[in-house]
Amino acid sequence: KPDANGAVVKTSANAEKTEEEEKEDRAAQSLLNKLIRSNLVDNTNQVEVLQRDPNSPLYSVKSFEELRLKPQLLQGVYAMGFNRPSKIQENALPLMLAEPPQNLIAQSQSGTGKTAAFVLAMLSQVEPTNKYPQCLCLSPTYELALQTGKVIEQMGKFYPALKLAYAVRGNKCESSQRSVFRHCIWLLYFVSFDLARIYYVLCSSRDEKFQALCNLYGAITIAQAMIFCHTRKTASWLAAELSKEGHQVALLSGEMMVEQRAAVIERFREGKEKVLVTTNVCARGIDVEQVSVVINFDIPVDKDGNPDNETYLHRIGRTGRFGKRGLAVNMVDSKHSMNILNRIQEHFNKKIERLDTDDLDEIE
Numbered sequence: 001k002p003d004a005n006g007a008v009v010k011t012s013a014n015a016e017k018t019e020e021e022e023k024e025d026r027a028a029q030s031l032l033n034k035l036i037r038s039n040l041v042d043n044t045n046q047v048e049v050l051q052r053d054p055n056s057p058l059y060s061v062k063s064f065e066e067l068r069l070k071p072q073l074l075q076g077v078y079a080m081g082f083n084r085p086s087k088i089q090e091n092a093l094p095l096m097l098a099e100p101p102q103n104l105i106a107q108s109q110s111g112t113g114k115t116a117a118f119v120l121a122m123l124s125q126v127e128p129t130n131k132y133p134q135c136l137c138l139s140p141t142y143e144l145a146l147q148t149g150k151v152i153e154q155m156g157k158f159y160p161a162l163k164l165a166y167a168v169r170g171n172k173c174e175s176s177q178r179s180v181f182r183h184c185i186w187l188l189y190f191v192s193f194d195l196a197r198i199y200y201v202l203c204s205s206r207d208e209k210f211q212a213l214c215n216l217y218g219a220i221t222i223a224q225a226m227i228f229c230h231t232r233k234t235a236s237w238l239a240a241e242l243s244k245e246g247h248q249v250a251l252l253s254g255e256m257m258v259e260q261r262a263a264v265i266e267r268f269r270e271g272k273e274k275v276l277v278t279t280n281v282c283a284r285g286i287d288v289e290q291v292s293v294v295i296n297f298d299i300p301v302d303k304d305g306n307p308d309n310e311t312y313l314h315r316i317g318r319t320g321r322f323g324k325r326g327l328a329v330n331m332v333d334s335k336h337s338m339n340i341l342n343r344i345q346e347h348f349n350k351k352i353e354r355l356d357t358d359d360l361d362e363i364e
């Protein structure tokens with residue numbers, strides 16, 4: 001409801017997220033991943049090294065010349081400092097540049113060159129002297145649209161006649177731009193998961209869960225850990241309690257602005273904090289490579305109270321990535337949450353072992 005100043009106030013009755021808000025969340029996450037994944041530009045030497053490592057997602061044997069890019073695009077690519085295509089570019093570009101071009105759904109980690117790949121594919125299809133819209137790129141957010149636009153401008157700078165228009169809020173489109181839609185949407189979606197070795201801890205209350213977590217703390221701070229809670233309230237409570245115990249904890253919460261969230265993740269990624277407490281909605285899809293311990297302080301359930309298998313998989317999926325082994329611990333505090341966990345076990349047909357947090361040898 002609008003308050004006296006006309007601002008919209010959230011009440012508990014409308015606190016549940018609408019589909020629209022969920023979409024915005026996903027869009028914000030997508031942008032967050034972009035904001036925190038700038039290492040390829042910052043360190044091109046490392047890219048070169050990784051591209052020669054057959055186990056790296058950036059590994060590539062081809063050159064841009066072999067991909068038969070148009071000369072103007074080749075110039076654009078080299079002007080951006082790219083020497084060789086990344087793996088996703090090497091695999092996707094021949095399909096997207098084929099005559100006729102193939103529809104493609106591609107999947108690869110954030111920061112591995114998907115944007116550059118589809119921008120190259122779009123630009124390859126454009127004939128700038130034809131004065132009509134030829135490519136349409138859909139983005140989940142305003143900011144991402146501008147970011148992709150920048151890549152298009154950079155890569156296409158040797159096409160002097162190329163025109164780029166943004167159909168975003170505040171921009172007036174020419175009617176020709178508005179009315180012509182080309183069927184050229186490539187869906188590039190990043191999902192990566194890998195089930196880690198998994199435990200549960202049996203407790204009888206929230207306080208006991210906290211105690212169990214404190215017992216685990218030594219073990220979890222050896223690596224970097226993410227702790228997931230069901231609500232923002234529990235997440236802030238837990239972060240405050242851990243801080244009171246003298247632990248250095250980062251809190252990632254849904255009410256923060258995207259930039260603030262990106263800053264928290266960036267600090268965490270740099271290892272400034274070893275533990276990140278967050279809610280599932282907020283951290284969904286966020287990719288922090290070095291996390292090797294995941295704690296489900298609350299077992300993930302959907303809004304009807306059923307096991308949220310997908311969220312569970314996303315959370316557990318962030319441990320043990322890129323060949324590293326991970327640890328995932330579920331905190332059970334009632335018959336109900338044990339039941340939920342059992343259903344998750346059945347769903348994935350994956351046994352979850354009980355862990356005794358009073359027995360530190362076992363934790364090690």
Ligand code: ADP
Pocket residue numbers: 037038040041047080081082083084085086089108109110111112113114115116117
């Ligand atoms: P994604 O869309 O998969 O997240 P991007 O296309 O945004 O990845 O690429 C991530 C970063 O790597 C960008 O800064 C981009 O300029 C750079 N990059 C992309 N392809 C290459 C390449 N072949 N060589 C070097 N850097 C690259």
